[in-house]
Amino acid sequence: MRPLLLRLVFALALPVVLVAVWWVSSADSEDVYWPPLRTILETFPGVWTGERWRGDVLPSVLRLAAGYVLAAVAGVALGTLIGSYRRVRAVCEPVLEFLRAVPPPVLVPVIMLFAGIGDTMKIVVIASGCVWPVLLNTVEGVRAVDAVMTETARSYGITGAARLKDVVLPSASPQIFAGLRQALSIGIILMVISEMFAASNGLGFTIVQFQRSFAIPDMWTGILLLGLLGFVLSVLFQLVERRALGWYHGLRAAARRSR
Amino acid sequence: MRGGNAALGAAGFAAFLLLAEAVPRLGLVGEEYFPPASRIADALGTELADGAFWTALGDTLTGWAAGLAIAVVAGIVIGVLLSVVPYLREATASTIEFLRPIPSVALIPLAVLLYGTELGSVLLLVVYASFWQVLIQVLYGVQDVDPVAEETARSYGLGTWARVRHVLWPTALPYVMTGVRLAAAVALILAITAELVIGAPGLGARIAVAQTSQAVPEMYALIVVAGVLGLLINVGARSVERRALAWHQSVRGEVAV
């Protein structure tokens, strides 16, 4: 184990250098498209606090959360159902493979037809794009429950809801989380483009407005904010995953050691 | 057993098509929102006879393939470089962890300003999104290199290039293939996104036009095409990956004995 200080230097050195390079090289930039970093950072607080925080950022994040949670619940529930029965799986698989292969952004115009351009449309777009990786990974995870574990559960009379809760879902959880991770990046994409396509508020909408009105520093703050949002959500996801799958990482590490 | 599953799958697909025909016919959903499958098939036929459709398909595939190729080459080169040069992997870890989750759609306004509706816009988004998929897998793959093999190579005095070529690359190859498969799917999503939102020529732009002109069956027909394209890419990438993995495991098996 390296000393903490050295690790800190390794973690921070490159980001600091990169920001410094950006700062210096753009310091007296006259190019409209590449404003000085200084200007961007000075613009940031004014743009994204107060009204826009409540009116654009929060609605976007809430819609993402609603659509994502909807997709996660539906994907795990349906995936467990389909994965538990061999015949159901055989019937559904080709259709599901096709639906998964449809690039999620094309859902935006379709769902606009049904649901207009309101919050419902965006939540449905996000949910129907995120559901496939969760669903298919759950099917795969539920299908692959170890035969010995299944027999153990059966011989000790662990059946029905208890079997689902204590055996099937935990056993499938590594795959389910892999699906949830894919779904998260798809969800962010759909959140942004559903707002770019048709909206009157939200992060995507506002950033495109800035670009169209050539408010370039403001646009750059939007890009930074979206990047930050992606980063924060990914960190949150990792925290949850590490907690939920602590056993799995431990098991893998134990298996590697004995290899 | 296999034949039975295929038959069930075909039955499932037939049922899906039947449902897509019956639901609008029975008036459960308005035909102006969801036309029956037969009308979508008609529109698909018309599309397939239209030269402009094939141009659009070509544009989409060009953006996809060019972007994917750049991302794969860059991902492999940078991944290997980071792993070979001492301390570079450690020094870049935090930066990669920060840049990777940045959604590529955040770059849309920048792409519009820089390239408008040209191919460059598509490439910017596609490359940014798929590059990380490849890079991360390359880094995983290099981590998996057997320390004993690496030590052996060193003790026989193999140089850096020879070690990369004979030890690192064969171990990492299956991971690289996984990365390429993931990147191929992501690249299609971003290519279509760029066309749909920015208006770069391609299937996505054609879908947007069909939507604004209320040509609903055409829009669904194009979405089916996008789905088939995605399916072909998935299936193709998966079979390439499986071949690479099979080769890998047979080699591993020999080592283990």
Place this chain on the structure above:
Amino acid sequence: MLDVRGLRKVYEGAGRHVEAVRDLTFTVEAGELVCLVGPSGCGKTTLLKCVGGLLEPTGGEVYLAGRKVDGPPPGMAFVFQEYGRSLFPWMRVGQNVGLPLKRKGFDKGRRRALVADALASVGLADAAGAYPWQLSGGMQQRVAIARALAYEPEVLLMDEPFAAVDAQTRADLEDLVRRLWRERGITVLFVTHDIDEAVYLGERVVVLSASPTVVREQLKVDLPAERDQLSTRVAPRFAELRTHVYEQIQAAKRGAVTAGTDKPPPH
């Protein structure tokens, strides 16, 4: 206690027809420790799964305390060979042992007492908070045994439980099974392919033929109840019994047919 009558199991599938178990009849008395031993691939696991209600026999019946077995009965506990796959890696040791007790509707206090008692009697009183994969293979199998004990079964079924652990651990685990059997008076049906293990552990050894399986011989093990790895294994009577079983198994592999006897070889 356990009554197996005319058990037969045929696997059918894809035009193949494999008769794994032909005709098995034997009984296990209450409180008895019986070892089933047979040549490799003789359908021992199939047999045990039929007895445990995990597989449906093609013909014949299994009775547990007079009740016909048609599905895993609550009075049986199973210890599998693959301890690593039979314990749930997402649960700590204590949770693994306690999980089957929820089905019995015991309250929390009762469950906790049973878990602690079972873990203590396999020598793992301190391991309740660990995950199974943090333990060695032998300890994991102890956990699986503790889970079976806590379940308080009438009959304990063990399917080659020590085939995957090293020799020293194996000896310890054999003594553990003997001790638990004597302390708790449970009925044990123990399947193994190891002749020494069968003779060392069992009060009675049932020798099976090669597949399709029938009972070849039933042999009373007239060794003293107090056994230990050092003196028992070098006792002349142990050598006689194991030689006899060994010859039976060799004959079974060749496919020779002899009438089953209930008599031990003469002194």
